[in-house]
Amino acid sequence: MILMAGPCVIESEASLFRIAEALQPYHEDARFDFYFKASFDKANRTSLESYRGPGMEEGLRLLQKVKEHFGYKIVTDVHESYQVAPTAEVADIIQIPAFLCRQTDLLVAAAKTDRIVNIKKGQFMNPADMRYSVLKVLKTRGCDEVGYENAKKHKVLLTERGSSFGYGNLVVDMRSPVIMREFAPVVFDATHSVQMPGSGGGKTGGDSSMVPYLSKAAAAVGVDGFFFETHFDPSCALSDGPNMVTLEGLKQLTETLLAIEACSR
Template sequence: MKKMILLSGPCVIESYENLRVIALGLKALNQNPRIDFYFKASFDKANRTSLDSYRGPGLEAGMEMLGEIKKEFGYKIITDIHESYQAKTIAKVADVIQIPAFLCRQTDLIVEVAKTDSIINIKKGQFMNPADMRYSVLKAIKTRGGDKAEYSQSEKYNVWLCERGSSFGYGNLVVDMRSLVIMREFAPVIFDATHSVQMPGAGGGKSGGDSSFVPYLAKAAAAVGVDGFFMETHPDPKNALSDGPNMVSLDLLPDLVGKILDIQGVLK
């Protein structure tokens, strides 16, 4: 049976102590034989709404901390990239390099990541037609030696796509479940359940959100059929330094993941 991919961890690295607390809380999920687990945290949040918002420790310090988590817990690691020059440094630690949604069409960025051995997770822009994400996939596949006829074999080339909602007016996102079906024609699809409940710019110089809707969207995506889930988590979301309103509390995450696995089990 194919394992469910799970990408989980804090939105941003706040401190090594906080990172380790969250890593400890995710050990059971990593040990679940039905889950292909990746620990997620960003070393930099380069697209914060305000210049005054916390961004993270930066590339060198951030990757060093993620490397320590990988060494201690044996976790596979996923983190974001923002500039092309960062690819080689990130790839020394990260098993998956994530292209942020706002940068999903940035050719140079995709190409540089595709030159590494890491899996590429390309987040669909909130402004993108899901059918057009095939072209971002093709950029990676062609860089890795494939051709246009092989975009449906993206798993072979270690390229994933990630759904995180679409802009619905100002300060709101919705999830069109059709996009999961459409994008799955081009690549394995990860459903980002936490960013999909984000309310961009609704927090007075930062993004708001409503994490109470995360379980509903996640279970709906499981019923539609996806290859994995992205769910950010924190022991105290209300006091998190980034995306707190969207994140699932660390103590509630295992139960939600269990329900998703149950849905997948029924479908299979």
């Protein structure tokens, strides 16, 4: 099971290492293909006053430090093409944010590296149309035919993270992972799927109580992995706190997901 987990954004070196240390059991557990996740910049925050992160140079330095200290593989997101090359020197997975999943120059720049490219499905996207985003990466890497095995061979992932349902709400259509697995391995982003965009008075709200239910449904439907934003205290997190899971809650949930996955097989 692919498992991407970590804080939404790098808040400080101390908090980053505290969370990274707590996630060490997943790195040591052979049942997981573990990647440590944290963003160096949250460029699509609702408000100009919202915390964005330490920036690319300092953020990549801290992620490299985590990588060297714990031996973790790293996943982080990029927002502009110029960020891709330096990010690829540190990250094992380059993540394309949902709002940018059709951004051709960004996808092509990521495809020109040798890193895994994880494309998050836009909240506005028909899941069937994600084949074209996958194909942009595949063609750049010399493959003209979209399909699960080709995407796996050429290191492309898709991530489901919910769809807009009116204003300030997301829903997850469990047909979406099934449809997208025709084109690429699929990761389910359980924490972003419970966001309530724009519902927090200049910031995004969320309902973390729904994370276990949606995660279990995704495991039953069949996905290749999971993405969780986690924190020792989500109530004081500087980004996405309302939809995060606690470090303690993550442990119990991942065991349940492994059991469901085994039953499904």
